[in-house]
Amino acid sequence: MSQKTDAGTPASKGRSELGIAALLGAAGAVVLVDASRIAAPYSQSDPVGPRTMPLVIGVLLLVSAAALAVNVLRGGRGQAEEGEDVDLTHPSDWKTVLPLVGAFVLNILLIDAAGWVISGTVLFWGSVWALGSRHYIRDGLISLGLALATFYGFYFGLGIKLPAGILAGVL
Template sequence: MTTTETPGADTVRPRWGAERIGNAIFAAVVFGLGVFALVGAFAIRVPAGQAIGPQVFPFAVAVILLGSGAALVISALRGQVAPREEGEDIDPDAKTDWWTILKLVALLVAVLLLLELLGWWMVAALLFGGVAWTLGAKRPWVAFLVGLVIGIGTQLLFGEGLGLFLPRGAAFDWWYGPGPLFG
């Protein structure tokens, strides 16, 4: 009689330690974002007579987030923990840099608060440059300029080219005048 060994049958699942709890929290956040995106996609009003409306992309993002979140939740509940990264420039014992995370969260909150006042193109520059500065860019002013180009480019592409609404900023109403540009 021969015995066959099942791979992984004798492996011990890890207890609910910090890594496993962290994976479960991340999985729940991804799944929650998927639910949030799905609810938001249903809230988008579609003009009558459009076969493909503005809901398509949000629904696709919601499905991807829900699927990824569900897979992550299942793997976290099964105890499958991602292996620690190894490499010559990675310190596995490094602590979380909460100051950097706080600055990034503050930048996102600032974007939400300043979007209507400054407009998309200016807020995009602030976000792009601010994130580069927070993450240690050697020349953050270049990142601000790149963000400004990206902000103006997306404003022109989506606002003017596709007719989608991107706020131009109440602070700059005196500059725009009555013309359609950035309106």
């Protein structure tokens, strides 16, 4: 995933938007296939049955997929969302996003085994690093502080026991 394939030129962005149409089409197909599998004998007490809504929604998804594809091929473009901190003049910066996702995934893998205090520290520290902060020690202390504070805050304040993991005896 190099930056060139990304929203660099209008033309390439147009083609990539067809991916959304494909996603919608796939979602519609999945919903319809799943609906066809539902056995729904007619019953007086439930004439609509569990299949009607999935069928309607599947068709809606397929129709919007087709309409979007036509729209994009005719030159229609979705407007990227703006915001206070959003600068749309440069393309998507995968060098920031991928490490962020990495930190997120690491948290998922660690949360049960190592516990929230460790996985949360990793998550915050990794995210701050991905977003460009280079104060390693300060960031590490803040991360650990946040993870500890939420762990105890949830435990004492809300009665929610976040996983302690390998620190079970220590915390």
